[in-house]
Amino acid sequence: MSLDIEHIIVHSLFLDEQGQTQLATREQELATGPAVNRLMGELHHIYNTKAGKVFGYFSEEDTGFRDLVRRVQDQSLTFAAFSHLAAERLQAELQRLEMNEAGILLFVRYQWLGAHYLLIALLDNKDSVTVTDKLEVSHASYLDLGKMQLAARLDLTELQSRPDSHRYFSFIKGRAGRKVSDFFLNFLSCVEGMDPKAQSQGLLKAVDEYCAARQLSPEEKLESKALVSKYCREQLKEGEELELRELSAELGSDDDLDFYQFVSEEYQLEERFPVDRSALKGLTKYVGSGGGLTISFDQKLLGERIQYDAATDTLVIRGTPPNLKSQLQGQH
Structure with missing residues (x-):
């Protein structure tokens, strides 16, 4: 599926001899062509599949960036002029926080699957x-x-269609040791809204309780969880979000209860949300760590190769993995 690039421009943030962030702006928008199209195709794909994105919405206290968006939307600002003012706003935010950043600052408005996006x-x-x-x-x-x-x-x-939504902004959480909210969210007049990790953890709880409500056998429960895991991983691979109605159709239902009805009545899950990759392990595996010990195994192994005695808090494993076995034998 192709992208329709409507406007695109780049500027440069660089450090001067004193280590201060300076701004060099381009006056005219970039002309679209093979190189620009390829750049945006790669950028769009990487952004869509990037793990750990967080959602947000415009702050009521600082409307600076939102006002710029409104002006470019009603065409009282050209896209190039909008990008200049926005770039200057970012530079000012960096100076206010005494932070130094350098790189190519890209602004692009494009259309994909009938929706219009502004990517910065x-x-x-x-x-x-x-x-x-x-x-x-x-x-x-x-x-x-x-x-x-x-x-x-x-x-x-x-x-435009859902101004009260708390998820029309998405952003990548900063780099190691520092959060993007240090300056990027302030620049965008944005505050955090929906948390995909919390949504995904809520989904896992809902799946467990849905299986219990339907009185599924252990085997049927594992099959249902495997279906949820498969659907979620396919959505992640395609850079798509989880759709509760689609997932409900994948799970099937009995005559009295389907998954969509179940979560609609008892859980605060969004109709759609990006799956948090790290949470998926909880669908098919038992995972735990502490005191220098980390254990992870498929849930289907519990009661077969792996036995747990709650009274003595003992885990018995029959048949250790070959690579672990060779390491253990090497100690004797």
Whole structure:
């Protein structure tokens, strides 16, 4: 499925000799073509499949960025002028917090699957070397898209149709040791809303209790959990969100109760949300760690190769994995 790029422009944040963040702006939008289309195709795919995104909405206290969005939407600002003002706002936020950042600042408005999006990303510009057509070694620079750490996307269609939503913004949570909220959320006039990890954990609880409510056998319960896991992993692979109605159809139902009805009555789950990859293990595995010990095994093994005695808090494993067995034998 192709993207329709409506507007795209890049600017540059760089550090001067004093280590202060400076801004260099481009006056005109980029012309679309094979290189720009490929860039956006890769960027869109990476953003969609990036794990750990968080959702948010515009703050009521700081309306600066929202006002810029409104002006570009009603065409009282050109897209280029909007990007200049937004870039200056980001630079000012960095200076206010005494933070230094450098990279290529990209603004793009595009259409995908009938919805309009505004994507803003600060991309790392890396230095490398290449071999030219004349077989000469030459210096080269490239955008390191795979390590994109600072990016946010505004769903303009949802903002217009559901202004009270708490999820029309999505953003990538900062880099190691620092949260993006240090400056990026302030720049966007955005506050955190829906938490996909909490939604995913709520889903796991709902699946467990739904299986109990239907009085499924242990085997049927494992099959149901495996179906949920398969559906979630397929959605993750495609960069799509979990849809409760779709998942309910995958699980099937008896005459009295289906999964969608069950969660609608008792759980505060969104109609759709991105699955948190780390939470999926809880569907098919038992996982635990502490005191220098980490254990993970398929739930179907409990009662077969693995026995748990609650009275003595003892776990008995019959048939250790070959690589673990060889390590243990090497100690004797």
